[in-house]
Amino acid sequence: MNAQVLLAATLICGMPFAHAQHKHVHGEGRLDAVIDEGSISLDVELPLDAVVGFERAPKNDKQKAALAGAEKILNDAATLWQPTPAAGCSVQSVQVGMPKFDGEHADIDANYVFHCADPAELKAIETTLFKHFKRLYRLETQRSGPVGQGAQRLTPKKPVLVW
Template sequence: MRFALSCIALALASPAWAAPAHVHGEARLEIAVDGNTLAIHLETPLDGLLGFERAPRSPAERQAVTAMRTTLEQPDRLFRIVPEAGCEAQAPQLESPIFEGSAGDGHLDLDADYRWQCARPSALRGIDTTLFAEFPRLKRIEVEFVGPAGQRSGRLTPARPRFAW
């Protein structure tokens, strides 16, 4: 219940997140620490991950979608969490029309939800991401954070892939 309230508070605290813009090369992360749970929501146009945002048209594009999904299904590969926190990743939830076979020729996005259960959440002071290394078309990530000490926001870039709180 507290996690749901934290997410609602995060959404209400930043009206711009109510209707995010579709900007190529940009992603958004919502990070919440609630009790023993660390949750991250990633939202981004597929262009920043694939170089296209429509149904794949060739075997190479279908392979790119498969490779992207495989990478996104590995939370510990994408987000570096201090071992002292004792966090164990749960299975991520990925959503995009490109995975469902309903992708057309429009501007497609991806939503991914990651969750960890942490034995010592008080050890969490920040997170590093390898999203820029894994997906070089990403140029910046806007971050919103809510946790026991309050709310913060920031921007990650390939040169600054760490968000601290």
């Protein structure tokens, strides 16, 4: 019976191939998280629209300022990501790739690496992305970590990645 349910679900939702295919949904970001032996690597892809409210090249000073403000927030890894305090994690590297405005849709890609002193204590990572970017309403997360792989949908109400 269960397999039939599974199959039905498969057929209904179709599950279009490959999560890693770059599909662009407004207000929806993606997060790939690897938790491995004391290090956390977070790959984030955010639609520009969800971050600053537009997705073309900035037209005026106000939009330029918004873009610069967003970049500043995105570079503040310690504020954006809060791993379990007991794990003693600290920021190791931050890379924020602001869009080049060449295609139809503009995305921001960012990578954050943390190092944790006590990886056994690491149980969750909370993000403040939703507080900073109100137009972002969903972060589809894939995770590979000590207890295996998993997918989780982070939202403003549930901004914590747990495993």
